[in-house]
Amino acid sequence: MSRKRIIIDMDEVLADVIPKFTALYKKYFGKDLKPEDYAGKKIYDLPGAAHIRNHLHDPGFFLDLPVMPHAQEVVRWLVGHYDVYVATSAMEFPNSLSDKYQWLRREFPFIPWRNLIFCGSKEILSGDYMIDDHVSNVEKFGGKALLYTASHNLHETRFTRVNNWPEVRAFFERELEREKRGA
């Protein structure tokens, strides 16, 4: 039997963009944001902060993002059981293309380059599982979708939620166990 396919998002799933946005908010507004300050939204959706989103165009923005805790060890484990793809929305920010490529090859060298996708819309991607923080991606996906918790999706209740990478591993351990039982 061929291996099942998992499509993993990059920003706010593998890569943590929040520290850059809180630093930019502090630079412009002089305030240290706490997670409760932006619960239910993106930081650039705070009043007067829309221009912070423009920094996604900065060359290098995506080059040095911290990796989400335990993402590397769990994705490495997933690669042993599934065909793991990373699909990241990059086309709106063309300067991100090179940054994202370098970041993914450096931090996740065990994902082959053949399995990287830089796209606009993700509607065109087919697979068995998707892990993504954007409701707009998750709701159009044809397979099983896991909503990875991020500030902007905290109030969403329609999808299976994973709060961190250990929870992702636990989910797929159950899936593998279920398949082994033939269920």
Next chain:
Amino acid sequence: MSRKRIIIDMDEVLADVIPKFTALYKKYFGKDLKPEDYAGKKIYDLPGAAHIRNHLHDPGFFLDLPVMPHAQEVVRWLVGHYDVYVATSAMEFPNSLSDKYQWLRREFPFIPWRNLIFCGSKEILSGDYMIDDHVSNVEKFGGKALLYTASHNLHETRFTRVNNWPEVRAFFERELEREKRGA
């Protein structure tokens, strides 16, 4: 009814890479190649020419490729009837990412950035139609595939073939006519 999706390849379908390869061949071997010299293969598959493929890593290689004759007018017409995506293998040649983005936005500005995909393998893409010169892409596609004629696929007989962009338009005119009749 939602519009059907066409996935179009870039190299040797929208963009003509042959003039660069024949110029490189002439530079290294002093010979003007004719199409019959590389019928059934790629130019870098000629004896001793494998190193020419390394030029795909050159920054700028993909930036100034000629557009295939009539590609712009036919794709513009397709955009009026279908959801048109361009999917191009770029991950093996990371320097191509920025070049390809600029080329596609310049030569095909009527294809929205949301519909561009830079990938490794195309197996993950789902759609109704694919236009591609590589048998390996066409044979794994779940929809109707059109093999766009290129030197390296001349001997392939398994797929519906299109030799040029006017033939692509004629094919889709027939498809639209057939759908209108409800066939």
